Amino acid sequence: MSERFDVIVLGAGSGGLSVAQHAARLGARVALFDPDALGGTCVNRGCVPKKAMWYAAQIADLHRLAADIGFETAPMRLDWTRFRQRRDSYIAGIRQRYATRLDTAGIEVIGEAACLVSADTVATATGMRASARHLVIASGARPRRLDIPGFELGMLSDDIFKLEAAPRHLAIVGGGYVAVEFACLMHALGCEVDLLVRGHLLAGFDSEVVDELAAQMQARGIRLLGETQVRAARGKPGTITLETGADTQLDGYDAVLWALGRVPNSDRIGLEEIGVARDENGHVLVDAWQNTSVPGVYAVGDVTDRRALTPVAVAAGRALAERLVSGHADAKFDDSVIPSVVFAEPPLGMAGLTEQQAHARYGAAVSVHSGRYTPLLSMVAGRSERSLVKIVCVGDERKVVGIHVLGPGSDELLQGFAVALQKGLYWRDLKAAIAIHPTASEELLLLH
Ligand SMILES: Cc1cc2nc3c(=O)[nH]c(=O)nc-3n(C[C@H](O)[C@H](O)[C@H](O)COP(=O)(O)OP(=O)(O)OC[C@H]3O[C@@H](n4cnc5c(N)ncnc54)[C@H](O)[C@@H]3O)c2cc1C
Numbered sequence: 001m002s003e004r005f006d007v008i009v010l011g012a013g014s015g016g017l018s019v020a021q022h023a024a025r026l027g028a029r030v031a032l033f034d035p036d037a038l039g040g041t042c043v044n045r046g047c048v049p050k051k052a053m054w055y056a057a058q059i060a061d062l063h064r065l066a067a068d069i070g071f072e073t074a075p076m077r078l079d080w081t082r083f084r085q086r087r088d089s090y091i092a093g094i095r096q097r098y099a100t101r102l103d104t105a106g107i108e109v110i111g112e113a114a115c116l117v118s119a120d121t122v123a124t125a126t127g128m129r130a131s132a133r134h135l136v137i138a139s140g141a142r143p144r145r146l147d148i149p150g151f152e153l154g155m156l157s158d159d160i161f162k163l164e165a166a167p168r169h170l171a172i173v174g175g176g177y178v179a180v181e182f183a184c185l186m187h188a189l190g191c192e193v194d195l196l197v198r199g200h201l202l203a204g205f206d207s208e209v210v211d212e213l214a215a216q217m218q219a220r221g222i223r224l225l226g227e228t229q230v231r232a233a234r235g236k237p238g239t240i241t242l243e244t245g246a247d248t249q250l251d252g253y254d255a256v257l258w259a260l261g262r263v264p265n266s267d268r269i270g271l272e273e274i275g276v277a278r279d280e281n282g283h284v285l286v287d288a289w290q291n292t293s294v295p296g297v298y299a300v301g302d303v304t305d306r307r308a309l310t311p312v313a314v315a316a317g318r319a320l321a322e323r324l325v326s327g328h329a330d331a332k333f334d335d336s337v338i339p340s341v342v343f344a345e346p347p348l349g350m351a352g353l354t355e356q357q358a359h360a361r362y363g364a365a366v367s368v369h370s371g372r373y374t375p376l377l378s379m380v381a382g383r384s385e386r387s388l389v390k391i392v393c394v395g396d397e398r399k400v401v402g403i404h405v406l407g408p409g410s411d412e413l414l415q416g417f418a419v420a421l422q423k424g425l426y427w428r429d430l431k432a433a434i435a436i437h438p439t440a441s442e443e444l445l446l447l448h
């Protein structure tokens with residue numbers, strides 16, 4: 001079979017689905033290739049199953065809080081089989097809805113991996129060939145592996161969703177989003193957790209806020225081992241030892257999660273052969289319009305060097321479809337403010353610049369307003385965890401360039417503030433706004 005389309009998309013994850021659906025809606029004839037489940041990482045082994053686990057962890061924490069505020073509570077145990085069934089059937093529903101929508105939109109879905117054979121043609125292992133005026137690479141990324149002895153004894157983030165029970169003692173190696181989120185949620189679900197970090201915890205987030213989160217994680221009982229480089233793993237699943245130096249080792253783990261970042265799926269798909277430029281980590285290089293170095297070939301999402309977040313992939317896909325199909329030559333997405341939340345316990349969110357980034361960019365013109373408070377519910381429960389809010393401003397008019405929040409509710413409250421930040425927000429606007437009381441959000445308005 002050899003067919004001609006307007007747009008061919010490689011990958012049916014957040015970015016690829018966004019391009020395909022918008023292009024089809026605008027009238028293009030679209031083919032979408034993916035050998036795996038519709039929805040890609042976010043739906044099947046990322047945001048969605050992770051968030052379901054985070055909710056389970058929140059419920060476990062609330063149960064403990066309930067006892068603190070006076071409820072008579074019986075011990076609670078998560079039935080992992082039942083939880084997994086509920087989570088996975090929700091995800092199956094999302095995939096089904098995607099399939100229906102793609103079908104209704106007239107998008108040709110091909111359940112195979114595709115490889116570029118030229119700037120307008122792809123081929124599959126079964127011999128199918130298809131051509132289009134526009135080829136979009138949206139092939140995402142996969143968990144990074146290390147070439148060290150015993151690596152296979154540990155899990156990758158893809159595997160953690162297959163767990164059938166909470167490990168008793170879990171080592172998590174890494175210090176990024178995945179490591180911190182799973183350290184917090186697996187601890188809340190009953191695991192003893194050691195977090196082994198080589199460099200900075202949550203590099204890229206405001207260090208004062210990260211320090212506060214680290215202190216709270218430790219206070220909850222998560223063991224944080226900094227400056228720790230794992231050189232090998234030994235043993236068998238159930239009894240794993242991690243070698244961290246010539247004579248140093250950590251033992252007694254019944255499971256290990258490697259959370260070492262991700263590698264773009266840009267190899268073995270013909271990019272090198274047709275001259276698509278990539279950076280030293282394999283990310284496809286794109287300009288602000290998602291153009292690669294080869295005319296007619298574009299890329300969106302985690303395969304590029306942009307922030308690896310679902311809304312970024314979706315926004316890039318939508319803008320690209322508009323440009324390619326509607327002919328709006330300047331359609332591109334505004335990436336000036338990309339809000340992001342680490343679903344830790346408590347959640348940590350940021351929009352705009354960290355204090356450190358602002359100082360590097362604006363020097364002495366930076367002013368910082370921050371405050372700590374104990375949330376009302378924690379006070380009632382007799383707990384002492386402190387939430388932290390921080391606003392970074394620039395210049396005499398105090399234009400807000402960064403907002404940072406740590407504490408219960410941060411995940412939901414940040415979005416509205418991020419919209420304001422993108423539109424142009426000043427300190428005086430926060431001072432003039434009427435607060436909603438009593439909430440975590442108002443703390444951003446009450447700062448001095
Ligand atoms: C554990 C975890 C939790 C996360 N949580 C969040 C979160 O809370 N919020 C957030 O914003 N982001 C989160 N992310 C990041 C988010 O999942 C990604 O940024 C997003 O999925 C990227 O979308 P994408 O379309 O670029 O790639 P993907 O979703 O990875 O999709 C790529 C698709 O391409 C397919 N493919 C690969 N090669 C080929 C080929 N040759 N031909 C055809 N198809 C191919 C793959 O099978 C895959 O389906 C998380 C990630 C992980 C791992």
Ligand SMILES: NC(=O)c1ccc[n+]([C@@H]2O[C@H](COP(=O)([O-])OP(=O)(O)OC[C@H]3O[C@@H](n4cnc5c(N)ncnc54)[C@H](O)[C@@H]3O)[C@@H](O)[C@H]2O)c1
Binds near residue numbers: 173308
């Ligand atoms: N809540 C969210 O929005 C969310 C959640 C999960 C993932 N994500 C996205 O997915 C991406 C991938 O997440 P991630 O946590 O896998 O990556 P990450 O880039 O956030 O963190 C990777 C970590 O691995 C460490 N590392 C790398 N190589 C190492 C080595 N050889 N030895 C020891 N440590 C090593 C790094 O120092 C870093 O701490 C994130 O960058 C983020 O964009 C987002």
